[in-house]
Amino acid sequence: xxxxxxxxxxxxxxxxxxxxxxxxxxxxxxxxxxxxxxxxxxxxxxxxxxxxxxxxxxxxxxxxxxxxxxxxxxxxxxxxxxxxxxxxxxxxxxxxxxxxxxxxxxxxxxxxxxxxxxxxxxxxxxxxxxxxxxxxxxxxxxxxxxxxxxxxxxxxxxxxxxxxxxxxxxxxxxxxxxxxx
Amino acid sequence: xxxxxxxxxxxxxxxxxxxxxxxxxxxxxxxxxxxxxxxxxxxxxxxxxxxxxxxxxxxxxxxxxxxxxxxxxxxxxxxxxxxxxxxxxxxxxxxxxxxxxxxxxxxxxxxxxxxxxxxxxxxxxxxxxxxxxxxxxxxxxxxxxxxxxxxxxxxxxxxxxxxxxxxxxxxxxxxxxxxxxxxxxxxxxxxxxxxxxxxxxxxxxxxxxxxxxxxxxxxxxxxxxxxxxxxxxxxxxxxxxxxxxxxxxxxxxxxxxxxxxxxxxxxxxxxxxxxxxxxxxxxxxxx
Numbered sequence: 001x002x003x004x005x006x007x008x009x010x011x012x013x014x015x016x017x018x019x020x021x022x023x024x025x026x027x028x029x030x031x032x033x034x035x036x037x038x039x040x041x042x043x044x045x046x047x048x049x050x051x052x053x054x055x056x057x058x059x060x061x062x063x064x065x066x067x068x069x070x071x072x073x074x075x076x077x078x079x080x081x082x083x084x085x086x087x088x089x090x091x092x093x094x095x096x097x098x099x100x101x102x103x104x105x106x107x108x109x110x111x112x113x114x115x116x117x118x119x120x121x122x123x124x125x126x127x128x129x130x131x132x133x134x135x136x137x138x139x140x141x142x143x144x145x146x147x148x149x150x151x152x153x154x155x156x157x158x159x160x161x162x163x164x165x166x167x168x169x170x171x172x173x174x175x176x177x178x179x180x181x
Numbered sequence: 182x183x184x185x186x187x188x189x190x191x192x193x194x195x196x197x198x199x200x201x202x203x204x205x206x207x208x209x210x211x212x213x214x215x216x217x218x219x220x221x222x223x224x225x226x227x228x229x230x231x232x233x234x235x236x237x238x239x240x241x242x243x244x245x246x247x248x249x250x251x252x253x254x255x256x257x258x259x260x261x262x263x264x265x266x267x268x269x270x271x272x273x274x275x276x277x278x279x280x281x282x283x284x285x286x287x288x289x290x291x292x293x294x295x296x297x298x299x300x301x302x303x304x305x306x307x308x309x310x311x312x313x314x315x316x317x318x319x320x321x322x323x324x325x326x327x328x329x330x331x332x333x334x335x336x337x338x339x340x341x342x343x344x345x346x347x348x349x350x351x352x353x354x355x356x357x358x359x360x361x362x363x364x365x366x367x368x369x370x371x372x373x374x375x376x377x378x379x380x381x382x383x384x385x386x387x388x389x390x391x392x393x394x395x396x397x398x399x400x401x402x403x404x405x406x407x408x409x410x411x412x413x414x415x416x417x418x419x420x421x422x423x424x425x426x427x428x429x430x431x432x433x434x435x436x437x438x439x440x441x442x443x444x445x446x447x448x449x450x451x452x453x454x455x456x457x458x459x460x461x462x463x464x465x466x467x468x
Contacts, residue, residue, distance in 0.1 A: 022329035043259035
């Protein structure tokens, strides 16, 4: 029985019923796969889109952050510059104030000095005038008494006094000069 | 016990009272025959060149249901954020696209991707039927089924070639190799014709069929041998030896089953890769 069957059996047989079933099966699967295909590709495309969109968004955010960082850096630099400028200005101002104060102080000192000088000069003049008058009258008195005559002539009187004083002054300044020397 | 082994046992039992090693009747080992691939029809059409409804038909239906079910349920609600099933389907599609379709056809092959996915899933499932317990008969070990698929690819190859390059252009491109001197053409054209139009579709189908056939035969031999060698009733040391032999056959069976699984995937891959190369060549024109 086995040998009989083996004689009939050709392993390379293609029976048309099996062939047809195979064809139907193949077309059936192909149909279902093709029918369902757009669902998968749609999902894949959408995913690709979303991923691309995500990358796009991330890039945008990154650019934005970079811009803000840049701005911040600029601001910081600006602040530093501003600070340096202020510092410079302050230094200048300080120097100016010091210079001004020194100037003022010197002026004041000079003024005080001048005023003192003027005062001294005025006092001296006054003292001189007073002295001259006193010495005049004193000398007249003295000379009158000594000479025994009164010099009634006022003009002659003052001429005598002036001459006397001039001599006196000359002697005085000579003495002063000698002293300085 | 699998269907194969039952067939073998039935066949062996025909001629021998005790189809085991060390039997008292002097029966030798009856290797499984090709009748493995001719299952008894459950319903005979009574027509010439038909097989009727057989185990092959049943397993074909099961394969179709498995593939359609897999594809339907993994892509029915394809979402942007994929679930597990969808991820598996997508990985498969990307694998087929990058490993089989694009090498053969380039970007243009994406249009044929559904066809290639169909081929791969269908062939792989039909192959794997060979090691599923209870089925244990690769559907592709019947030449009719690889032949259908190879013939479909063959027709598609011609149709695309004619569509892309015209009738004359297609046949000229496939029959007359560019750069060949004119005097050699009378020899070359028949060779090219046989090679491209006859042998190629035949080998495309037979390659798949033959590997599945041989692999299944090998597993059947191991199974039958394991059964034949198992005879603990032989008595004493002989029983022990027979069990040891039988264990070796079992180990061989398991190893070759794993190997078969690899071959099944590989053959599905090769078939789809070749289909992709053929169609790519038809699109491109002269070879």
